[in-house]
Amino acid sequence: MRLRNRPWAAPELADCPYYLSDFSRYRGHWREAFGNDRPIWLEIGCGKGLYLRGMASAHPELNFIGADIKSLMLAYARRNIEQTYAASGMQVDNIILLSVDAERILSSFSEEDTVDxxxxxxxxxxxxxxxxxxxxxxxxxxxxxxxxxxxxxxxEFKTDNDELYADSLGYFSEAGYSVDEDCFDYYSSHEIDTSIITEHEQKFMQLGLPIHYIRAIR
Ligand SMILES: C[S@@+](CC[C@H](N)C(=O)[O-])C[C@H]1O[C@@H](n2cnc3c(N)ncnc32)[C@H](O)[C@@H]1O
Known part of the structure; x- marks a missing residue:
């Protein structure tokens, strides 16, 4: 769905002090964007920002970049983030929303950026x-x-898709990452934290599908 189908989205995003449409603006100096040296977590394909808002509001000691190819998703993310931060009386000072295609991620980040x-x-x-x-x-x-x-x-990677999960285990190994945790059914061994359940995760859990999880170390 395009922005023009949601007339509120473009103006709200343009007015968002922590939204970046210029994806190469901070390439090589992301610490400046946040004005501090806190660790940076990058969510690629953040969608409506449900994970981002829960995780970032619970962890003011970390900085978060929520990246998505679709501006409309980032406009929803802004709304969701502001609702959560306002409810806790917090300022949004540890999130940046970034419009970028993951295929061009190296236009946004370089070896000078140390994402955690x-x-x-x-x-x-x-x-x-x-x-x-x-x-x-x-x-x-x-x-x-x-x-x-x-x-x-x-x-960290989550999916409901059996084939993508199996293939991704191979991908991580092929690219020289070490997988330190992989779960076919993540919630059979982990507590559900409703504050960070994403839109798609919720949908798949309601369908009774197991959530697959991989955690790999560079
Ligand atoms: C299936 S949705 C998942 C959204 C959210 N993470 C969730 O779990 O609910 C995939 C998201 O990835 C975004 N996306 C797809 N391809 C992308 C790309 N090449 N670069 C950045 N984001 C992308 C889509 O716009 C969408 O928001």
């Missing part, structure tokens, strides 16, 4: 083999992440 964690929640599965290279866990992308993910940094 990359989060990929329910990325598109791209089931057809000719499209696999568009997956956000494809080795091509994992190699790109290595440019700016610090050594020992973490990639």
């Amino acid at each position: 964690r990359i989060i990929l929640n329910f990325s598109n599965p791209w089931p057809k083999p000719p499209h696999h290279k568009r997956r956000l866990t494809h080795p091509r992308q994992l190699e790109n992440y290595k440019v700016f993910l610090r050594r020992g940094g973490i990639v």
